[in-house]
Amino acid sequence: METTTTNFNGAASNLHAAPTSKPPPPRLLNYTCDKVQRALEHLASIELLDLCNEAKVERCRAPRDLSSCGRAVESVLNTCGHASLCPECSQRCDNCPICRIPVSKNGNRLRLRLYYECIEAGLISKRCDDRFQEKEEAEQLLTADVERLYSLFDVAIENNLVSLICHCILLYPTDVTDVCMDESAVSSDPIVAFLLDEVVVKDWCKRIFRIIVAELHKICILTI
Incomplete structure (x- = not known):
């Protein structure tokens, strides 16, 4: 699958060195809580294409004063599943x-998108989302899309939803950075197509393996 580079004024080509900082340690969660269970069940059952759609930053498209509303959209419409309206505009449109x-x-006209389900359940830090909301430039917004996708992957790993990762990504035993994406997952949306690109997922895999190697190195030092 080829990387989309022309629709973002060159932004996509700069994102392959995606976020490399170590994710925050897993939080203590109440796994009997309905919000946590629903979010994890949703994440465990989602397809790769839908996961990328859930990670994509969306803005309210309702007309307002000769332009679109532009508020961040945290929910989808129950009738069609599109993340197109904020709560206020969903009441008037x-x-x-x-x-x-x-x-x-x-x-209920709206239901939470998976990313925000995870925030409400405490699986993703609200501070991370607040940081993404501050991004305004096109390249920064695209970086936010990638970071949100990585956050969902991190939740899957932290909560042993390995089947999600294995279903979406096939790691060859000869090279842990060689990724084969689900070729059935395609999208005409340029941002989602970018998120589906194998290089984006490779960068996440590399980050995770660097973290694992660093942790193993610490263990080796302690045992010597």
Whole structure:
């Protein structure tokens, strides 16, 4: 799968050296909590393409004063599944701005996106999301998309959802940095297509293996 580079003014080519900082240590969670269980069940059952869509930063597309609202979208519409409206605009808009399907008038119009489910459950730090919200330049926004995807991968690893990683990524035993992506996962959305690129996932794999090697090195030093 080829990397998309032309739609972001060269931003994509600079993101292959994606975040390398060590993720925060796992937090003590109440695994009997419904929010935690629902978030992990959602993460365990999701397909790679849907995971990338969940990681993508979305802005409210509702018209407001000759432009779009632009607020960060944390939920999807129950009627069509699009992350297109913020809570306020979902109350005043009759149709989804993307597909024009009518917005439900009864019950809950919105449900949380997976990334924000994980934040509410305490699986992802709220401070990380606050930092992403501060990014405004196109390249920084794309970096936020990548970091959010990495955060979801980190949650999967920290909570032993190895099947998610193995389902999405095949690591060849001869080279832990050689990644074979799920070729059935394709998207016409340039940002999602970028997130699906194997180089993005390779960088996450390299980061994780560097962390593992560093931890093993510490153990070896302590045992000598």
